[in-house]
Amino acid sequence: MKSVMQTLKDHVSIREFIDKPIEDDLLMELIDTARRSPTSSNMQAYSFVVIRDRQRIKHIASLAGNQKWIENAAAFIAICADTYRLQKAAEIHEKNLAKNFENFLVSSVDAALVGMSLSLAAESVGLGTTMVGGIRNRPIEVARFLELPEGVYVVFGLAIGWPDWQRVKPKKPRLPQEAVTHQETYSAKGLEKHIEDYDHVLYDYYTMTGRKSPKAAWSGIIARRFSEGRRPHLKKDLEELGFILK
Numbered sequence: 171m172k173s174v175m176q177t178l179k180d181h182v183s184i185r186e187f188i189d190k191p192i193e194d195d196l197l198m199e200l201i202d203t204a205r206r207s208p209t210s211s212n213m214q215a216y217s218f219v220v221i222r223d224r225q226r227i228k229h230i231a232s233l234a235g236n237q238k239w240i241e242n243a244a245a246f247i248a249i250c251a252d253t254y255r256l257q258k259a260a261e262i263h264e265k266n267l268a269k270n271f272e273n274f275l276v277s278s279v280d281a282a283l284v285g286m287s288l289s290l291a292a293e294s295v296g297l298g299t300t301m302v303g304g305i306r307n308r309p310i311e312v313a314r315f316l317e318l319p320e321g322v323y324v325v326f327g328l329a330i331g332w333p334d335w336q337r338v339k340p341k342k343p344r345l346p347q348e349a350v351t352h353q354e355t356y357s358a359k360g361l362e363k364h365i366e367d368y369d370h371v372l373y374d375y376y377t378m379t380g381r382k383s384p385k386a387a388w389s390g391i392i393a394r395r396f397s398e399g400r401r402p403h404l405k406k407d408l409e410e411l412g413f414i415l416k
């Protein structure tokens with residue numbers, strides 16, 4: 171088992187898996203370990219839905235934007251924000267859970283924390299993972315497929331399996347540390363230069379790994395993919411699933 175520091179230092183998203191299952195006991199131990207994560211006010215406002223049936227993983231891959239590589243994962247774990255259990259707890263005392271933006275945010279943060287912990291625990295024992303935000307492309311169909319009750323949505327999925335190291339790409343470089351770390355107060359000094367430098371570094375990385383990219387490999391993709399605002403349906407869909415976003 172690798173240390174936390176080493177596991178984080180070695181992280182790379184794994185989308186290339188060998189055909190080998192994950193033992194039940196190991197998967198449950200990983201989930202149980204992730205459950206030690208801090209959680210806002212001890213609400214534990216999350217749930218895991220573990221999918222291992224091959225046909226169901228295939229369907230999940232199609233729901234998550236037709237990401238074919240997911241089909242080869244040993245398991246897909248839907249990391250859900252869960253306010254349903256909180257509502258049930260409130261009902262025991264003849265109350266209702268407040269439906270507000272805070273509860274949406276708290277449950278989403280709780281889910282992100284356990285999801286990250288699960289990924290980290292899995293990577294520490296040699297498994298490979300990739301988080302799958304594409305699962306938010308069609309939240310209502312996903313909720314139906316997983317039979318989620320009201321007040322639960324999938325924040326992201328975790329595709330997990332044993333890596334096929336021969337096909338795994340090298341680690342993706344990050345923005346320079348100074349671009350994301352500020353001392354005492356936020357400083358945007360030199361930011362344009364940091365972005366320009368990173369555009370070059372990432373372009374070289376994409377060229378080396380055979381991926382086509384614009385010359386401005388980071389800022390160009392950010393501008394192209396995110397200036398329009400992705401998933402415009404999301405707010406309405408999440409409201410339909412029982413979350414209040416105002």
Ligand SMILES: Cc1cc2nc3c(=O)[nH]c(=O)nc-3n(C[C@H](O)[C@H](O)[C@H](O)COP(=O)(O)O)c2cc1C
Binds near residue numbers: 300326341
């Ligand atoms: C919340 C979240 C959602 C993501 N969704 C996807 C996804 O749908 N498909 C995918 O291939 N990678 C997805 N990723 C993986 C990122 O693309 C990846 O972490 C990032 O490019 C950095 O690469 P690295 O993890 O290999 O260092 C997601 C990552 C996060 C944190």
